Amino acid sequence: MNFDVFEILETIKMSALENLDVRTVTLGINLFDCVTGSIETTALKIREKMLSRGSGLVETADRVAGRYGVKIVNKRVSLTPLSLVFGRACSVEEYVSAARILDDAAKELGIDFIGGYSALVHKGITAAESAFIESIPEVLASTSRLCSSVNVATTKSGINMDAVLRMGHIVKRTAELTADRQAIGCAKLVVFANIPEDNPFMAGSLHGPGEGDCALNVGVSGPGVVHRAVESLPHNADLGLVADTVKKTAFKITRMGELVGREVAKELGVSFGTLDLSLAPTPAIGDSVADILEAMGLEACGTHGTTAALALLNDAVKKGGAFASSFVGGLSGAFIPVSEDATMELRAAEGRLTFDKLEAMTAVCSVGLDMIAIPGSTTADTIAAIIADEISIGVINSKTTAVRLLPVPGAVPGDEISLGGLLGRARIIPVHTESASLFVQRGGMIPAPIQSLKN
């Protein structure tokens, strides 16, 4: 082995000072062998499988993390979309009690979130899926670890506007049922276009129906490391050099994640799925995506130039990641969750980062309108229209987009909510109040775009 001191100190600096970490190792578990005729028996079988497959997850991850001196922040489990596993339509009470069984199993495993209370309804909603979706608000209000996602569109199928409208109401109802906890239920609910089947990041993580029995998907982060690298460039460095610096940094981060992830998978005896290289910010100071954009030369994230800077960042991250690992998947890119990014939250609170600018940014980032607190007076129809806007960006650009909004009951622009932990805090930002009701209530499908005709 022959490393120079610089290489060793750089690695230490990244993990000790710049918040480099493996953000999550997420164990995907296929549940099709748990299907029975009764939702309660199915839930018990799922619990049994979760406990048998996931029992060593936390301990193994901690052991491997110790060996390399790198933190693995979250250990999680993702499940086959439960709407497919539960089968027939059940009552809300039945769904809630099944969800509680899974939530308790997650607690037993020592993990903070499980993903997969999900439905894929981009082409149509069956009676069973309709009942399942209806249960989401109660399920999220009565559990603390279970996360939900609903895919309402794909580039291949178009946008199911009936599902979009339905989700407008579901988001609103979820906020109302968790009004006493700052609408935290909504932080566990994501509406997607082109949902990935192997994304390790919550709340939108699930183990897709095309996946095998078990796979370990790894999410690596490191906005702090990229920020320091960009910040250390001279002011006259051109944008080609900025992109190159991001790319090289992303390469190193990805390689570290792949090494750690593969080792955890090997020790757990499951296959390694994909590596998701996403710059996922946390509320910690120095772990912000907005800081990177500002280090490129913007006075405040949200001003003109922000979309271009984010496009450069997102693309360079992907290029570095793709070179470092052959199995890059999930979302891979840069996240812009407002409440979870200290600087982004600050700019939104200052009014310099607006809702419309965030929407524009989602056209070039890896996810979408994420963790944005909006006024409680926002109607279900307006939320549906916001979802439709965001989803159409994903469908037309053949990419994943998603919406995770918190219409906090009773809150008005300028109010602040605190969600705690990695979810951070947020100031309520205004949205347009002109009605889009007639548009969203037309329902039906927005046909698949011409981009889908690739065969």
Place this chain on the structure above:
Amino acid sequence: MDIKARIEKSVRESVSEELGSSIHPEKLETVIGRITERLATLITPDELVLLKIKQHRDLRKEMAVVSVIGEDSVGIVADVTRILAENRANIEGMNQAIVSGYFALILTIDISGMKVSIDELQKLMDQVADRKHLKIYIQHENIFTSMNRI
């Protein structure tokens, strides 16, 4: 098969593979003969055994890096190396510097024969680190390889 015959066999395989039909068969035999002679007299059988042992040891070596960073004080190297010796971690490389008033020591250690796990070694080092106001990181070599080598 004696050592000389084995050397000749190995030389014949390599030379034939590299040169094959591009060289006259008689010339080929001369070259193989001369290289075999040279090698057979160059290394004694004892040296060959030692070489074999070294190769074997190199193959099963597992390395880690211990980085000690912080305030300079008397006895840091002694404390750190004592723990390594007690736990049979062999020091293969050592690099020490004072960087802007801070003490930085980087040790490359062979952990293949170590009595404790990296985790346990880290705990022992943490005690020294606390006492002497230092930070000590122990990391398996693979992390540096994966991040810095293609």
